[in-house]
Amino acid sequence: MASTVLDEHVDHITEDHAHEHNESFITKYIFSQDHKTIAKQFLITGIFWALIGGFMSLVFRMQLGFPDTQLEWLRPLLGKWLTTEGKLDPEFYLALVTMHGTIMVFFVLTAGLSGTFSNFLIPLQIGARDMASGFMNMLSYWFFFTSSVIMFFSLFIETGPASGGWVIYPPLSALPQAMSGSGLGMTLWLISMALFIVSTLLGGINYITTIINMRTRGMSFAKMPLTIWSFFLTAIIGLLSFPVLLAAALLLIFDRSFGTSFFLSDIYIAGEALPNIGGSPILFQHLFWFLGHPEVYIVLLPALGITSEVISTNSRKPIFGYKAMILSMVGITVLSFVVWAHHMFVSGMNPFLGSVFMLLTLIIAVPSAVKVFNYLTTLWKGNIIFTPAMLFSIGLVSFFISGGLTGLFVGNSAIDIQLHDTYFIVAHFHLVMGSAAFFGLMAGVYHWFPKMFGRMMDAKLGYLHFWVSFVGIYMVFFPMHYIGIAGFPRRYYSFTNFDAFSSFTDLNAFVTIAAIATFFAQFVFLFNFFYSMFRGKRAPANPWRSNTLEWTTPRVPKHGNWPGEIPTVYRWPYDYSKPGAKEDFIPQNVPLSETPESNLPAEAAKVAVEKVNEDK
Amino acid sequence: MIGLAIGAGVFLILGAFLLLYRLHTLVAVMKRPEETAGAGMNKTNAFILLLFLISGMALLFWYSITYFDDYQLPIASEHGVTTDRLFWITMAITGFVFIVTQILLFYFSFKYQHNDKRKALFFPENNKLEIIWTILPAIVLTTLVIYGLIVWNKVMAPAPEEAEVVEIMGYQFAWRVRYPGKDGKLGSYDFRKIDVTNEFGLDFSDKAAYDDFMPRELHLPKGKPVEFRIRARDVLHSVFAPHFRLKMDAVPGMPTRFWFVPTKTTEEMREETGNSDFNYEIACTEVCGKGHFSMRLLVIVHEAEEYEKWKAEQQPWLSKHPEYMAQVPDNLKELAMIKSQAQDISIN
Numbered sequence: 006m007a008s009t010v011l012d013e014h015v016d017h018i019t020e021d022h023a024h025e026h027n028e029s030f031i032t033k034y035i036f037s038q039d040h041k042t043i044a045k046q047f048l049i050t051g052i053f054w055a056l057i058g059g060f061m062s063l064v065f066r067m068q069l070g071f072p073d074t075q076l077e078w079l080r081p082l083l084g085k086w087l088t089t090e091g092k093l094d095p096e097f098y099l100a101l102v103t104m105h106g107t108i109m110v111f112f113v114l115t116a117g118l119s120g121t122f123s124n125f126l127i128p129l130q131i132g133a134r135d136m137a138s139g140f141m142n143m144l145s146y147w148f149f150f151t152s153s154v155i156m157f158f159s160l161f162i163e164t165g166p167a168s169g170g171w172v173i174y175p176p177l178s179a180l181p182q183a184m185s186g187s188g189l190g191m192t193l194w195l196i197s198m199a200l201f202i203v204s205t206l207l208g209g210i211n212y213i214t215t216i217i218n219m220r221t222r223g224m225s226f227a228k229m230p231l232t233i234w235s236f237f238l239t240a241i242i243g244l245l246s247f248p249v250l251l252a253a254a255l256l257l258i259f260d261r262s263f264g265t266s267f268f269l270s271d272i273y274i275a276g277e278a279l280p281n282i283g284g285s286p287i288l289f290q291h292l293f294w295f296l297g298h299p300e301v302y303i304v305l306l307p308a309l310g311i312t313s314e315v316i317s318t319n320s321r322k323p324i325f326g327y328k329a330m331i332l333s334m335v336g337i338t339v340l341s342f343v344v345w346a347h348h349m350f351v352s353g354m355n356p357f358l359g360s361v362f363m364l365l366t367l368i369i370a371v372p373s374a375v376k377v378f379n380y381l382t383t384l385w386k387g388n389i390i391f392t393p394a395m396l397f398s399i400g401l402v403s404f405f406i407s408g409g410l411t412g413l414f415v416g417n418s419a420i421d422i423q424l425h426d427t428y429f430i431v432a433h434f435h436l437v438m439g440s441a442a443f444f445g446l447m448a449g450v451y452h453w454f455p456k457m458f459g460r461m462m463d464a465k466l467g468y469l470h471f472w473v474s475f476v477g478i479y480m481v482f483f484p485m486h487y488i489g490i491a492g493f494p495r496r497y498y499s500f501t502n503f504d505a506f507s508s509f510t511d512l513n514a515f516v517t518i519a520a521i522a523t524f525f526a527q528f529v530f531l532f533n534f535f536y537s538m539f540r541g542k543r544a545p546a547n548p549w550r551s552n553t554l555e556w557t558t559p560r561v562p563k564h565g566n567w568p569g570e571i572p573t574v575y576r577w578p579y580d581y582s583k584p585g586a587k588e589d590f591i592p593q594n595v596p597l598s599e600t601p602e603s604n605l606p607a608e609a610a611k612v613a614v615e616k617v618n619e620d621k
Numbered sequence: 622m623i624g625l626a627i628g629a630g631v632f633l634i635l636g637a638f639l640l641l642y643r644l645h646t647l648v649a650v651m652k653r654p655e656e657t658a659g660a661g662m663n664k665t666n667a668f669i670l671l672l673f674l675i676s677g678m679a680l681l682f683w684y685s686i687t688y689f690d691d692y693q694l695p696i697a698s699e700h701g702v703t704t705d706r707l708f709w710i711t712m713a714i715t716g717f718v719f720i721v722t723q724i725l726l727f728y729f730s731f732k733y734q735h736n737d738k739r740k741a742l743f744f745p746e747n748n749k750l751e752i753i754w755t756i757l758p759a760i761v762l763t764t765l766v767i768y769g770l771i772v773w774n775k776v777m778a779p780a781p782e783e784a785e786v787v788e789i790m791g792y793q794f795a796w797r798v799r800y801p802g803k804d805g806k807l808g809s810y811d812f813r814k815i816d817v818t819n820e821f822g823l824d825f826s827d828k829a830a831y832d833d834f835m836p837r838e839l840h841l842p843k844g845k846p847v848e849f850r851i852r853a854r855d856v857l858h859s860v861f862a863p864h865f866r867l868k869m870d871a872v873p874g875m876p877t878r879f880w881f882v883p884t885k886t887t888e889e890m891r892e893e894t895g896n897s898d899f900n901y902e903i904a905c906t907e908v909c910g911k912g913h914f915s916m917r918l919l920v921i922v923h924e925a926e927e928y929e930k931w932k933a934e935q936q937p938w939l940s941k942h943p944e945y946m947a948q949v950p951d952n953l954k955e956l957a958m959i960k961s962q963a964q965d966i967s968i969n
């Protein structure tokens with residue numbers, strides 16, 4: 006059997022680890038192949054990017070909330086991107102929103118979230134020594150790192166970083182004469198994203214292979230924690246959709262540098278008519294959103310997986326409708342590939358296509374709704390412990406509801422005519438994707454910090470962090486619904502040119518203040534994170550009294566995770582508060598035969614089979 | 622002012638949280654050892670969750686009602702009435718779901734906070750419940766989809782024959798409009814013919830181009846169908862007329878269109894809004910570069926007769942730019958002169 010082969014391999018690894026101290030600093034912390042170290046590398050890089058992306062948003066929020074303020078004090082940082090009056094340059098404003106979007110969507114919420122938790126949890130929760138290929142895993146991080154370096158570098162070049170929006174629609178992104186960010190900045194963006202895609206693919210292949218092949222004895226798909234299910238499906242989505250973005254990027258590179266006309270036609274710019282004929286900007290939009298929509302679920306699904314785990318553990322209750330949760334995630338996965346053109350209702354594509362995509366889009370709301378109801382039922386009659394992770398998960402569900410419901414507006418093409426590219430969209434996706442996924446990330450960090458670093462984070466600072474962030478985020482994004490209904494377009498440097506958009510200055514200022522408060526609350530987290538890493542209370546083996554396998558490892562697992570044999574799995578991960586049981590949780594590695602007092606009738610019948618298997 | 626009030630409110634709420642937090646820490650330090658659920662702050666957090674629900678809902682209702690007129694733009698087109706109705710129906714349904722689910726979320730969290738004496742209910746599944754809440758949203762969504770499809774297909778249907786045709790062209794960073802002139806036909810164009818003066822790239826081998834005229838603003842008749850023919854010269858732009866509930870991208874190389882019926886003249890709108898300076902505007906909603914935020918086009922809606930009068934007064938572009946007569950093929954020069962009423966200009 007495959008599993009025995011694996012075990013031998015594994016024993017080999019553990020033996021190796023007898024000589025662990027021989028590992029140099031470099032192989033242990035930098036070019037490490039240990040999934041746990043790689044996870045931390047992704048996390049730290051993600052946090053770094055989150056700070057930069059967050060700071061950028063403050064700068065452009067200042068412009069929107071307080072258009073008359075002097076930003077002279079930013080001159081050391083921004084240099085010539087400030088006008089002589091100390092205002093933000095309008096083109097740099099666009100560069101900021103573009104980079105903010107790119108950074109947050111890809112570098113923070115894709116790499117920082119999936120990269121961290123898929124890497125950290127997959128081997129630990131399915132009972133494996135490491136990823137299928139530690140080397141590929143290491144490459145995945147270093148491709149991401151290289152991509153990060155290039156993107157970071159692009160922030161400082163003379164002509165500025167890419168500025169055409171995170172969706173980089175050509176012709177704007179294809180023509181350096183259209184805006185200065187479409188010069189070298191765009192080239193670097195494309196190179197960086199190409200490397201990023203390679204990183205995602207390397208990671209994704211690894212996640213999928215590991216989950217399929219390396220589950221410990223007894224860990225059938227039907228016993229897998231929902232976290233693992235979500236990482237599995239996320240990796241599949243990524244594997245199928247990212248290559249399409251790569252293709253789009255490649256064609257764009259051709260159009261930019263080699264005179265092809267995939268996306269360009271009939272263009273007169275900067276006093277000359279370009280030779281390009283026959284291309285279609287719409288084609289690029291189809292390719293982009295073929296990734297772009299699945300991408301939003303790549304961001305969201307891991308967060309939902311984490312939340313499922315955290316909510317169940319801290320409600321001391323099985324997740325309600327485990328199978329329905331899996332089915333709805335599978336549904337979302339499949340449907341996420343057939344809704345992309347809802348971003349293009351008014352792009353000029355055939356209205357009939359709009360009809361089809363409206364229909365498909367609204368179908369995807371059904372599995373989303375099922376998930377929400379299941380979370381609510383999980384809380385119902387629970388015995389809820391508000392750890393910081395739990396609060397962040399509850400916050401996530403709240404955001405998911407708020408932002409998901411507005412999806413029904415923008416998913417309806419007739420309504421979207423008015424709302425498209427207004428602040429309503431900004432509100433929609435920041436709640437449902439940005440904030441929800443960010444809260445999922447935070448829930449994950451608070452929940453698994455003890456396993457990552459062997460120490461506890463301070464809960465009270467966690468509460469402070471949660472409350473200011475939660476209230477703050479609602480204060481930032483909820484008002485944007487009103488501004489959007491009033492028709493305010495997004496990506497506007499200023500609204501003073503239009504009578505129609507001259508109101509809401511108060512509300513915009515308010516949003517900016519809330520954004521500043523929210524941003525600074527993150528420093529509470531940062532302090533807590535780094536301080537606890539070294540000075541936190543030593544974590545008990547299973548601080549949250551949780552069922553999943555990672556809590557059966559030593560306090561700080563070494564490379565290889567379990568010093569002895571990998572535990573065998575006998576039950577699903579959600580046996581919380583089972584009637585008859587002594588404790589309110591029964592870990593997955595406790596055999597049914599040891600818990601006769603709490604076995605359900607169907608399980609009692611399995612005890613005999615279990616015995617036979619053990620004897621083999 | 623409002624901003625200040627809200628800001629102050631928020632800071633009060635935050636302050637209250639902080640105070641609660643301090644208080645609790647102090648109390649907790651005094652009487653509880655470690656090991657209690659939620660770091661000894663379970664009750665506090667449960668309470669704040671409830672407080673958040675109540676104050677959040679109160680704020681939501683207060684703001685949505687008080688400032689309704691600020692965010693609800695008056696509607697000035699026929700289809701706008703139907704799309705807005707759909708919007709508000711969706712709002713009613715989702716608003717209801719929003720309130721119920723958020724209340725359940727926070728109330729359950731509060732009600733079922735940890736209690737040493739209680740045990741959670743082991744309730745892993747219930748097929749009946751799950752079927753119900755799969756089917757219920759499915760039905761509601763089907764209704765929304767069907768209604769949406771009906772509205773969408775009507776809005777996007779081909780324009781009626783008699784529609785007034787106007788071309789809108791976006792470029793970095795402004796809009797230009799072109800009317801077909803007396804012949805009712807827009808002349809063809811070619812982007813290679815564009816120059817500083819001939820901004821549209823009019824092709825003068827097409828007779829229909831001779832009487833086209835290009836005013837600085839967009840003028841529309843009330844109560845008549847109008848079709849926008851939309852195009853872009855350099856990068857993507859998007860025509861957005863908020864009061865008409867109209868939006869359509871301008872795409873280089875691929876003309877798009879949108880038709881609608883204006884229902885209120887500018888004058889009427891001034892009365893309705895009580896703002897004597899009111900003007901319809903068109904904005905750009907597809908990022909197009911540095912000046913994206915300044916692509917404003919003034920729109921004026923007239924009574925139909927007034928509009929006809931205005932149209933009759935317009936000078937064809939060719940008559941204002943006689944130098945382009947040179948581009949007219951010889952056999953059409955006479956026609957061009959007649960159509961553009963440019964008799965006084967010598968031909969060469």
Ligand code: HEM
Pocket residue numbers: 172301302304305347348366367369370373408409410412413415416417421424425426430433434437438439
């Ligand atoms: C109930 C399900 C949802 C529906 C029906 C829905 C529908 C839509 C539609 C139609 C748009 C395009 C609107 C426009 O640009 O005019 C949109 C934008 C967006 N949605 Fe959703 N959505 C849903 C859930 C989600 C989720 C779960 C996420 C993320 C996890 C998400 C993320 C986004 C993003 C990022 C955008 C904006 C992209 C951009 O233009 O920059 N949506 N959504």
Ligand SMILES: [Cu+2]
Pocket residue numbers: 297298301344345347348
């Ligand atoms: Cu989408």
Ligand SMILES: [Cu+2]
Pocket residue numbers: 857858859905906907908909910912913914916
């Ligand atoms: Cu624009």
